[in-house]
Structure formats: C-alpha cells, structure tokens
Amino acid sequence: MAKKGQTFHHYSFETKKKAVAMRLEGMTKKEVASALQISDIGRLKVWMRKYRELGEEGLVDRRRKIIGSDPDTDREEKEQLSQV
Structure with missing residues (x-):
C-alpha cells in the first residue's frame, strides 16, 4: 500500500528490456538494480515474470493515457461505440 508522500518511479520500456536481458545473462538482481539505478529490486522479479509469460x-506499460490525444478523435470513437 502506498504511503502518504511516497513517490513512484516509472521505468521506460528500454530500461525494462535491458534489465531482463542482464538477468538472462546471469547477473544478480542486486547487480542489475545498481547498474540501472532501479530503486526496488522486487520490480525485477515482476518484469521477469511478465517477460516469461508475454515476452517483450x-x-x-498500459496504464498511462496517451499524451496529446486528439479530443475530436475521442469524441468520434465514443459516438461510434454508442451506435453499436
């Protein structure tokens, strides 16, 4: 559970991919975390599981909205969905 004032780190796809590759080469989680400045070693375990299940x-990260999305396109999509 998040604590008040806690900040969350977001890692790019490239960083995650590099971390997985380093783990597959035999580096320890601690070594990878320090090399790529990853604050939570447990994240590596999650990334490895997701990589094994779904590949790259x-x-x-599918949680974020697309920045700069066109409001007109969003409105058109909503209208099309309501007609179905």
Missing part, C-alpha cells in the same frame, strides 16, 4: 509485450 509484457514489459509495455
């Missing part, structure tokens, strides 16, 4: 697609 599992490393993509």
Whole structure:
C-alpha cells in the first residue's frame, strides 16, 4: 500500500528490456538494480515474470493515457461505440 508522500518511479520500456536481458545473462538482481539505478529490486522479479509469460509485450506499460490525444478523435470513437 502506498504511503502518504511516497513517490513512484516509472521505468521506460528500454530500461525494462535491458534489465531482463542482464538477468538472462546471469547477473544478480542486486547487480542489475545498481547498474540501472532501479530503486526496488522486487520490480525485477515482476518484469521477469511478465517477460516469461508475454515476452517483450509484457514489459509495455498500459496504464498511462496517451499524451496529446486528439479530443475530436475521442469524441468520434465514443459516438461510434454508442451506435453499436
């Protein structure tokens, strides 16, 4: 559970991919975390599990909205969905 004032770190797809590759080469979680400045070693375990299950697609962060999305396109999509 998040604590008040806690900050969360977001890692790029490339960083995740590099971390997985380093683990597959035999480096320890601690070594990878210090080399890539990853604050939570447990993240590596999660990334490895997702990589094994889904491949590189599992490393993509799908939680964020697309920045700069066109409001007109969003409105058109909503209208199309309501007509179905």
